[in-house]
Amino acid sequence: MKPFFFFLRIAALLDSLLLSYPILAVLEVAITGQLTAASSLPRLGIVLAAGALGALTGWLLDRMKHPPVRIVTLLLAAAPAAFFAGGCLYFLGTSLFHWALVILSLVIYAVGMFFATHSFDELIGTSFLSFTMIAYFLAAIIVWFCGSYFGMICEPILLIGSFLLFILLYAIISNQSNIERLMGRRHYDLSMLPAGMRRYNLLLICAGFVLVVLGLFFQAPIWYIVKFLLRVLTSFLYIFVLFFRFIIWLLVRPAQPDKPLPQVSTLPVFGQAQEAASTPFINVLFQWLALLLILLFLFSLRRQIWATIQKIVSAVWRLLKALFSRSVGKQKSASASSEYYVDTVEDLERDTVETSAAEEKIPTLRIWQRQCRDFLEAPRGNRSLRDGYLLILTWLRIHGAPLSPADTTLEILNKSLTRMPESPFSHVTERFNDAYYGELPLLDDDHESLARTLRILMRKK
Numbered sequence: 001m002k003p004f005f006f007f008l009r010i011a012a013l014l015d016s017l018l019l020s021y022p023i024l025a026v027l028e029v030a031i032t033g034q035l036t037a038a039s040s041l042p043r044l045g046i047v048l049a050a051g052a053l054g055a056l057t058g059w060l061l062d063r064m065k066h067p068p069v070r071i072v073t074l075l076l077a078a079a080p081a082a083f084f085a086g087g088c089l090y091f092l093g094t095s096l097f098h099w100a101l102v103i104l105s106l107v108i109y110a111v112g113m114f115f116a117t118h119s120f121d122e123l124i125g126t127s128f129l130s131f132t133m134i135a136y137f138l139a140a141i142i143v144w145f146c147g148s149y150f151g152m153i154c155e156p157i158l159l160i161g162s163f164l165l166f167i168l169l170y171a172i173i174s175n176q177s178n179i180e181r182l183m184g185r186r187h188y189d190l191s192m193l194p195a196g197m198r199r200y201n202l203l204l205i206c207a208g209f210v211l212v213v214l215g216l217f218f219q220a221p222i223w224y225i226v227k228f229l230l231r232v233l234t235s236f237l238y239i240f241v242l243f244f245r246f247i248i249w250l251l252v253r254p255a256q257p258d259k260p261l262p263q264v265s266t267l268p269v270f271g272q273a274q275e276a277a278s279t280p281f282i283n284v285l286f287q288w289l290a291l292l293l294i295l296l297f298l299f300s301l302r303r304q305i306w307a308t309i310q311k312i313v314s315a316v317w318r319l320l321k322a323l324f325s326r327s328v329g330k331q332k333s334a335s336a337s338s339e340y341y342v343d344t345v346e347d348l349e350r351d352t353v354e355t356s357a358a359e360e361k362i363p364t365l366r367i368w369q370r371q372c373r374d375f376l377e378a379p380r381g382n383r384s385l386r387d388g389y390l391l392i393l394t395w396l397r398i399h400g401a402p403l404s405p406a407d408t409t410l411e412i413l414n415k416s417l418t419r420m421p422e423s424p425f426s427h428v429t430e431r432f433n434d435a436y437y438g439e440l441p442l443l444d445d446d447h448e449s450l451a452r453t454l455r456i457l458m459r460k461k
Contacts, residue, residue: 004198008176012124013115015169017051019132020044020108021162022139027104029146031097034153041158043101046088050105051112053080058116066373067366081109117365119399124173136163168209175201184418362397372454388450389432392416392425395457409433423456424449 021044028035028043057080067073085102092098139159147154176198215222298305363371372391393412397403401415413429427449 008173009115011169012173013051013055013112014048015124015166015173016111016115016128017048017108018162018166018169019128019135020047020051020104021159022132022135023104024101025139025159026142027097027100029143029152029154031100035143035159036153036155037158044158044162046101047105047108050081050084051108053084054109054112055116056112057081058113062117062366067370077113081106084109124170124177129170132166136166164209164213168206171205171209172202175205363394365398368394368398369458372458376451376454385432385435385447385450388454389428391454392428392457420453420457420460423453425453428453 021040024043024047025035025040028040032039057077061067061073061076068076085106088102088105089098092101136159140156143154143156143159146152179198179201368391371394375388375391393403396412396416396419399419401419403412403415407415409429409432413426416425431449
């Protein structure tokens, strides 16, 4: 295993085990009446050690060349857990809290065994993130309530630190999993990734996380800088406000009467009109003209405004629908309509044989390894190229390859390149096509290529 993939598996294991600390913190507050970093850190180490022991036990059992029967396997898996629990009770004591600590350690031991035979991103998903966030949120509320209203000694520093570490590891694992998922969706080999792309994403996430943490620790000076920048921006924008206020003042100010011209003579002139007060007609005209220009501007942007309103309403509706609807078992709409077309989708009845074949249960990796060993240990005369090819297809389905019953052998080969790029599966596919479609005889090299492919797959996880 490459060092980077080993790091990803360790990070995923630690990220899943950090779910135990909010439960441990609640147990400490409820049973012992206090939560201090000095006492919580060794207990958290015991729980993490149980998870690491479970992962090691599961890895050793999975590496056995000839696994025993199921009952013996269960006994071998339970023996380290029993010794670990007995040692904890012997050295720590048999109080109520220590029994709760041992039970929590056994649960984490089982989680570690789960990670030994699964990929690093199989458990780390959105559901796991939501559940862990809720657990940390509830633990923080309980710790704060007990410290504020009951006067208990509650130090949340370790709770905050474990939560930040959980978020960092989840971001790293999610990013690396998305890279592999995008490459697999386009049927690209992972070796085609640009050099250093994984490490670049890793450093970018760590740098962003460090900046956020530094912002939390130095929030006072940062807040002063932000307030200063906001004042500068507000002062700059206030210039435009004053300008618009001046324009409005010019439009709505009352009209001033014109000063009379100096009279040359005081004698009245025949037919001279009496001076009348000027009316604010020009001001009203400018106001209506400005309103008309605004209406014309809005009318010219009517399509963009309507499209923006539709997008906002649609986004809010999708968000509310996602929050208040169940995601499991959600049925797709049977019809789709638009302004330009109306499309109706009809579900055709499927044959029961095809339905049962499509819903066939995929065997576990351990069962597949046992079948593969039986196939390789059988004499060459009893081996069938079709049976070996089906074993390869089963391995691809176990590891999540998007295979369908309608795929041809070449399509299956293209989908398998990202999961076994170094195996001679291309030669096996070519000889399979020649034997079953071209009716050509099998060669000794065909069985050797098939056996070499299966051995490579048995070494991969």
